[in-house]
Amino acid sequence: MSSETSIFANRQAPGISRRRFLALSAGALAGVCAGSYASGIRLPSPRADKTAMDAARFHALRRYTQTAFGRIAHVEQGSGPAALFLHGFPLNGFQWRGALDRLAAYRRCIAPDYLGLGYTEVADGQSCAPQAQVAMLVALLDALGVEHADVVANDSGGAIAQLLLAHHPERVRSLLLTNCDTELDCPPPALLPVIALAKQGRFVDDWLGKWRHDHVLARSAAGIGGMCYADPADPTDEAIETYFAPLLASQRSRDCAHAYATALEHNSLSGIGPALARSRVPVRIVWGDADTIFSANNADYLARAFGHSLGVRRLKDSKLFWPEERPDVIAEEAHRLWTTQGDKA
Template identity: 65%
Template sequence: MQRRAFLQLTAGLVVSSVLIGRAPGLLAKGHAKEVLDEKRFHASRRFVQTSFGRIAYVERGSGEAALFLHGFPLNGFQWRGALDRLSPYRRCIAPDFMGLGYTEVAQGQSVAPDAQVTMLIALLDALGIASVDLVGNDSGGAVAQLFVTRHPERVRTLLLTNCDTEHESPPAAMQPVIALSHKGKFVDQWLAPWLADKTLARSPQGIGGMCFANPADPTDEAIDCYFRPLLSSPRRKALVHAYAIALEHNPLQDIGPALRQCKVPTRIVWGVDDTIFSLAGAEYLDKTLGHSLGVRRLANAKLFYPEERPEVIAEEARKLWGIAA
């Protein structure tokens, strides 16, 4: 799909996407359904046994698959709103990366981005999925870039939101996280206080002020869902630290030539108020990717806007997938 054809789809989808965004309890065809809140998300969680461990994921919908890759230190719950809106069109799968969420990592297993890509291939193979529409945010966007350049035959389309790029991986904001992780202190000094005091978590000094535009976010249930498993044992804390440390040496180094050769149709949707990743990252991806369909600059949106504004993800995904209203 070329840019002109892509843009022509926009007008016909805007009204319907707004309606869907404002009525998350309805399917596109108007059928009532249950919203995927924390209780239902936990109840929906499944596990696949692999050599990497027991990989946790939530699945919704049927048909061709879409794979949603979350950010750090979140898990698949980040995508609940997108899954609600897109499950009428795709078999939506939101896994938890190794080291985060509810995935149970095998002893001695690396949780670096390279290993995450290989784990995702194993997960898809176990689920009998040949190819996916890939959606990524934050460090999940870095994994998505590695995935699409190493396994292009398994990706139909790519939707990237604010994330690492070759020249901003890791971002400067990750340096204190990495430094504390080397000391084994990040989880106890940052995540534990946020879990104990959710107002602090939503403050300018917390993950809310850093990564969310709405001062009411993240919700209490989201904070519990994200951080409680990471504090559940010394080993879980160590895995979180290993995940952060693995980002220290740029996992996207020299990926540029492979991105230029990539023929997968890609759309970039970037929150312009992000203080973690600069807008230059979106412009780099647009200029570098071999089949970019352009950048949408999203006002009043920070790093984790896909959680706050899932209607935008749904709108852009449907256009990218060629699904008319």
């Protein structure tokens, strides 16, 4: 994951017209929405459970739901209207442990592991591409009796969330997006070395295996810590184990993780613009400005792309996986978004 993403600034994805690009650049509506959203709203403070979710509790809470796509691993907390938390790559639902603790008082919080990542057991011959992830999520929601959900997403999970909204708008009640792909930046240039290694069947062992063996390296500038976390103490020892152990468990788990990464080579968001513009689902973007993977331009692009954008909040000195490090911000923004749309929980 190279830190050089500046070449994005002048890059335009195939199939996106100059007229649409200029129209998005105007951004007047997003500015108005953001202003009204940010002012005059006071919310009760989200609460954290007395027992914070550590790895042992995460494993104890994990359940599996059988679908045509495989046995989907997921963790749930809380009750009431559903909230769906979509993790980044190469993480799993453990990324959302702090947010789940804080938001379980307001929602039935569901954090699944994707096909090819985490503890989900992928069916034989099953694709791990973004479109398949969306179909899997719909099947999981159906199996869990969830009609629609408030969606919170990060990294490649943000691309999956956009596809879910575009193709199944009735399943998304609201969307809180953090650093992630856009139609113009999918995949980001920084991901290309990972995709190349995955195509060779080497990424899991060459990167994740070395980081699991050497936690100091994992947290260094050359590791996932320096690239994706702001706190030099992150990821923690138990997070490294929880994220990487299931991917290193067998040749099949390696193959599935490589299939996930390889599928990111193609722009899954190409042509999605009109569907996002038509959507009336309220969307809020919160962006870590120190991200070395995705361009800072992505945040404003997303704010202009959605038909019901509630603007952007920027977090200084926060990197790609800031939702794991700053769960209070996720809780604050999620609760604000849910209350803004009329939820009185």
